[in-house]
Amino acid sequence: EVQLLESGGGLVQPGGSLRLSCAASGFTFSSYAMTWVRQAPGKGLEWVSGISGGGSSTYYADSVKGRFTISRDNSKNTLYLQMDSLRADDTAVYYCAKVFHYYDKEYFDYWGQGTLVTVSS
Amino acid sequence: EIVLTQSPATLSLSPGERATLSCRASQSVSSYLAWYQQKPGQAPRLLIYHSSNRATGIPARFSGSGSGTDFTLTISSLEPEDFAVYYCQHHSNWPSFGQGTKLEIK
Numbered sequence: 001e002v003q004l005l006e007s008g009g010g011l012v013q014p015g016g017s018l019r020l021s022c023a024a025s026g027f028t029f030s031s032y033a034m035t036w037v038r039q040a041p042g043k044g045l046e047w048v049s050g051i052s053g054g055g056s057s058t059y060y061a062d063s064v065k066g067r068f069t070i071s072r073d074n075s076k077n078t079l080y081l082q083m084d085s086l087r088a089d090d091t092a093v094y095y096c097a098k099v100f101h102y103y104d105k106e107y108f109d110y111w112g113q114g115t116l117v118t119v120s121s
Numbered sequence: 122e123i124v125l126t127q128s129p130a131t132l133s134l135s136p137g138e139r140a141t142l143s144c145r146a147s148q149s150v151s152s153y154l155a156w157y158q159q160k161p162g163q164a165p166r167l168l169i170y171h172s173s174n175r176a177t178g179i180p181a182r183f184s185g186s187g188s189g190t191d192f193t194l195t196i197s198s199l200e201p202e203d204f205a206v207y208y209c210q211h212h213s214n215w216p217s218f219g220q221g222t223k224l225e226i227k
Binding site: 044 | 153157159164166170171174208210211212215216217218219221
């Protein structure tokens with residue numbers, strides 16, 4: 001059974017940093033791209049960042065480029081999101097998701113339960 | 122950048138009725154479109170990918186159709202557990218989502 005478990009969320013001041021983790025199990029982690037998607041309170045889904053299975057390719061939404069860094073440790077089956085220079089509009093539930101490729105397009109077939117990040121003074 | 126627009130914003134129906142949700146792309150996305158269901162306090166769940174393929178474990182009452190710019194998610198006969206928010210998603214240069222349709226009990 002595929003399981004994704006996020007951790008690391010919490011309250012942080014504007015300008016601060018936080019690192020999210022996503023522990024994966026139930027599939028060959030290194031064989032799959034992974035992604036982070038966030039959802040601000042009461043709002044819709046926003047893709048944040050993605051990483052290839054080997055970790056060599058990374059992608060970011062314009063809203064987080066230069067501030068967030070995605071990475072993975074395939075020996076630990078864990079995905080990370082390092083978030084720096086946090087702003088109030090980064091407040092959201094952050095989900096990690098497993099990427100499912102079909103015709104070279106990305107869909108997200110398994111999701112974690114999410115971890116809440118609150119940026120406030 | 123391709124923008125996905127979902128309609129209606131809210132759909133009020135009763136159990137047993139047929140639901141039709143729409144997703145329109147600002148330019149052609151061929152058949153590269155997915156649908157997700159999200160219930161309150163839960164993560165999204167993949168329902169449909171590549172316009173019409175049901176994901177693993179998704180009941181047959183859920184079906185998707187469309188190509189180009191116009192797509193439809195149909196729920197043939199609503200069950201109580203189907204009342205949720207539904208999002209469409211496409212991947213061009215990066216993944217993007219529609220703003221969602223809330224399916225509520227009438």
